[in-house]
Amino acid sequence: MSGVRLRTALAAVTALAVLGLSGCGDDSTGRPAAAGRIDGQLTVLAAASLTESFTRIGQDFETAHPGVRVILTFAGSSALANQINEGAPADVFASAAPANMAAVIEAGNGDGDPVTFARNQLVIAVPEGNPDAVTGLHDLTRLGAKVALCAEQVPCGAVACRALDAAGVALTPVTLERDVKAALAKVRLGEVDAALVYRTDVRAAAEDVDGIEFPESAEAINEYPIVVLKDTANRPTARAFVEYVRSDAGRGVLTAAGFQAP
Amino acid sequence: MTAAGPLLDAHLVVDRGGFLLDLPLTIGPGEVVALLGPNGAGKTTALRALAGLLPLSAGHLTLAGRELDHPGRRTWTPTEHRPIGVVFQEYLLFPHLSALDNVAFGPRRRGLDRQQARQRAADWLGRMGLTEHARRKPRQLSGGQAQRVALARALAVEPALLLLDEPLAALDARTRLDTRAQLHQHLTAHPGATLLVTHDPLDALVLADRLVIIEDGLVVQAGTAATITAQPRTDYVARLVGLNLYRGRASGQRIRLTDGFGLTTGDRHDGEVFVAFPPSAVALHPGQPDGSPRNTWPATITGVQRHGDNLRIQLTGPIEVAADVTPAAAAQLRLAPGQPVWAAVKAAETRAYPAA
Amino acid sequence: MALLLPAALGLLFLVLPLVGLLARAPWSTLPQRLTEPAVLTALRLSMQTATLATLLCLALGVPLAWLLARVRFPGRRVVRALVTVPLVLPPVVGGVALLLVFGRRGLVGSWLDATFGITLPFTTTAVVLAEAFVAMPFLIIAVEGALRGADTRYEEAAATLGAGRWTTFTHVTLPLVAPGVAAGAVLCWARALGEFGATITFAGNYPGRTQTMPVAVYLALETDLEAAIVLSLILLTVSVVILASLRDRWTGR
Incomplete structure (x- = not known):
């Protein structure tokens, strides 16, 4: 997360400490852009699963608009939503789940309605080469495999539950991981035989794991909404960034990372 | 055993x-x-x-x-x-x-x-x-x-x-x-x-x-x-048992100590000997005593301490020696550190024994 | 006087976050939240694993502290530094390290699996191991300090009465350093109770089996800040009550 910075005076400093996020304050370069101009500094809070693609999009956006500095902070969507609602100054919020976005909108912190800019599909992550020859969710119970799921409290866990219900599979996982990366790590370390994770995560770890798509994943598609925040000090640039994410250029980066179009 | x-x-x-x-x-x-x-x-x-x-x-x-x-x-x-x-x-x-x-x-x-x-x-x-x-x-x-x-x-x-x-x-x-x-x-x-x-x-x-x-x-x-x-x-x-102790060379009753001082004892020996006497055997006088054959020498008081009912007087001079005197005698002699006195020990009260 | 102001500030710094928790606690819904089975399950698991971890630390840590305090051997300084590693290691890294050793494909874990069919990750045993790994230095440091402060001449006296090394240790040395051992055990237990990073990494999270209170707090924070606060308050209350009573009784101060 080098280069990622966060403005000071976060009201949620304690929340940050609890969650173990990294983030350092620096508002010395912050200067309000003239109205209507795409310029100045832009703070984007984005879900952890967007780390690779938004880092790339941020660079591309800076190239397209000289004078703009994009500061990205990645964390779990719920933690970011908490920070925003506790008064953390930021311009754009990109969430990995509609529920966390809803929390921000309900608190009245959105500037306009959020839009879905990408979808992420659940796949079965198995060790590279798929040693247990997993073809679908039913194999997971039949083989007596050790499976890691995300905890229900985090988005990947909620969608996994929906998919398992849709498939009528009663699966007892060995662990309910705190986030999707932790679930994937258990597969990479060989501690579990399979995990339900996003396609983008498997794509990012292609050298260690294979992703098995399954039909019920249609019920397990997670939508990524994005919104400009009400307290933005740089509304024109924030709106331009959201547009850029939804443009062909932005979509190209997201697709390469394994996301699907909305 | x-x-x-x-x-x-x-x-x-x-x-x-x-x-x-x-x-x-x-x-x-x-x-x-x-x-x-x-x-x-x-x-x-x-x-x-x-x-x-x-x-x-x-x-x-x-x-x-x-x-x-x-x-x-x-x-x-x-x-x-x-x-x-x-x-x-x-x-x-x-x-x-x-x-x-x-x-x-x-x-x-x-x-x-x-x-x-x-x-x-x-x-x-x-x-x-x-x-x-x-x-x-x-x-x-x-x-x-x-x-x-x-x-x-x-x-x-x-x-x-x-x-x-x-x-x-x-x-x-x-x-x-x-x-x-x-x-x-x-x-x-x-x-x-x-x-x-x-x-x-x-x-x-x-x-x-x-x-x-x-x-x-x-x-x-x-x-x-x-x-x-x-x-x-x-x-x-010697200190442990409370005696004055010296080493020297005896010929008959006469003993020449290592530093050259001479003592006369009641015992007869030839060769290396120890000679010892208790502090109570040492008498102190304001001037040079005369009379019976005894060892006498001038000394200076370096310390006065209580020792049981008596006072123990530390003396320097040709030999270092401790003397015990009664408080009455000490008062009479006005004994105090730095004061010169004469010390005397009767030959009969010393003991000599071979050092080898 | 010059010390009072920073002392007061220090106390304030430690206490204010607790005040923050209390201020945000949902007092009206507290009774029903407290009696939720999931809360009680996590609390019970936390107390059990912290206690087992403390017992494990006592069994292994006291002899290790004795070794460091009493036996001169080459590399003792290195060993002493190694013992404190879990103090500075981020607990999550500690959890990964435990996986690499005791995991299914780990150095020891693969042998356990092949020989006995035992796999440790995602079990309550793994929780105990993770807690013990992180908490053991607290015990060792306290006990080693107590052993260094103890008068070794008592051990010599025991030897002259016919006591061998082991008997001397159990009958003379340990009773002499009992207050230090108790203080170390209390610290160790408290650290084990609050352990999160190594636990969730090595043991994962499953209610009733590996979901301890700190793990439950973390996950509650994802969706329900108030629930997280309630869980934290329970953890806080239980630990303060137990620590206060044990300290007085064991250390006799």
Whole structure:
């Protein structure tokens, strides 16, 4: 997360400490852009699963608009939503789940309605080469495999539950991981035989794991909404960034990372 | 020493880099030997070597027919397997155990079951007159009681060798007197060998059958209390027994001391001798005395101290000497440091004995 | 006087976050939240695993502290530094390290699996191991300090009475340093109770089996701040009550 910075005076400093996020304050370069101009500094809070693609999009956006500095902070969507609602100054919020976005909108912190800019599909992550020859969710119970799921409290866990219900599979996982990366790590370390994770995560770890798509994943598609925040000090640039994410250029980066179009 | 030979037969050699202890030591059954010496002489080193808390560098240590330590033959018995009992200077009673359990600790370790060990501990505490204190923790005991518990704890394992390290040093003067007398009884009753380490000559004289005096790790004098008090052979021993001691060369009754001063004695010798006399034999005069044949010399007072009912006067001059005078005489002579006087000793009150 | 102001500030700094928790606590719904089975399950698991971890730390840590305090051996300083590693290691890294050793493909874990069919990750045993790994230094440091402060002449006295090394240790040394051992055990237990990073990494999260209170708090924070606060308050109350009572009784101060 080098280069990622966060403005000071976060009201949620304690929340940050609890969650173990990294983030350092620096508002010395912050200067309000003239109205209507795409310029100045832009703070984007984005879900952890967007780390690779938004880092790339941020660079591309800076190239397209000289004078703009994009500061990205990645964390779990719920933690970011908490920070925003506790008064953390930021311009754009990109969430990995509609529920966390809803929390921000309900608190009245959105500037306009959020839009879905990408979808992420659940796949079965198995060790590279798929040693247990997993073809679908039913194999997971039949083989007596050790499976890691995300905890229900985090988005990947909620969608996994929906998919398992849709498939009528009663699966007892060995662990309910705190986030999707932790679930994937258990597969990479060989501690579990399979995990339900996003396609983008498997794509990012292609050298260690294979992703098995399954039909019920249609019920397990997670939508990524994005919104400009009400307290933005740089509304024109924030709106331009959201547009850029939804443009062909932005979509190209997201697709390469394994996301699907909305 | 009995006909059966010594119970302890040891030659303790401990090299501690810069300090060398070289101490031959034998103790018979029932015999009490006092090991005396100034601080740093090696007393504690000897005790620790006997207890197995310090290995010998050379020599040997045989106790009750068992060779416990012999570096030359690579023999070594750890402390816990030696038939010994130790009374430490500060007693080191286990603070978390009652007096009874402190005494029962040794017997328990040496194979008695809990009941038997407690019974034996109770017996020993009874012998020490401590039955009513058996349940007390060490911190609830007086100094004298703690000393007796420590003695009971050491004796309860029926050791072949009992080691006592300054057993009375931690007590105040009054308690020491009583405790010394009781200790004497118990040591007399102890059938094994006893080594008493002390720097207090009174302890040694009252409690021990025989004295071994060491200085700088070496034996300087050994023997019964009577011979040592009569004929000290080093300044330390002389001070210990309270005598003025000099070394010189005798020809007949005339002795020329090492620094050239001459003394006349009642004994006749030829060759290297020690000459000794008590401070009470020294008389002080304001001017040069005359009359009967005696040793006289001018001296200067360097110190005045109380000594029992008398005053002990330290003098310098051709020889360093201590003199005892009554307070009345001191007042009459107006004795004070720096004052010149004449000292006199009758030849009949000095003793000379061969130094070799 | 010059010390009072920073002392007061220090206290304030430690206490204010607790005040923050209390201020935000949902007092009206507290009774029903407290009696939720999931809360009680996590609390029970936390107490059990912290206690087992403390026992494990006592069994292994006290002899190790004795070794460091009493036995001279080459590399002792290195060993002492190694013992404190879990103090500075981020607990999550500690959890990964435990996986690499005791995991299914770990150095020891693969042998356990092949020989006995035992796999440790995602079990309650793994929780105990993770907690013990992180908490053991607290015990070792406290006990080693107590051993260094203890008078070794008592051990010599025990030897002259026929006690070997083991008996001396159990009958003389341990009772002498009992207050230090108790204080170390209390610290160790408290650290184990609050352990999160190594636990969730090595043992995962499954209610009733590996979901301890801190893990439950973390996950509650994802969706329900108030629930997280309630869980934290329970953890806080239980630990303060237990620590306060044990400290007084064991250390006799």
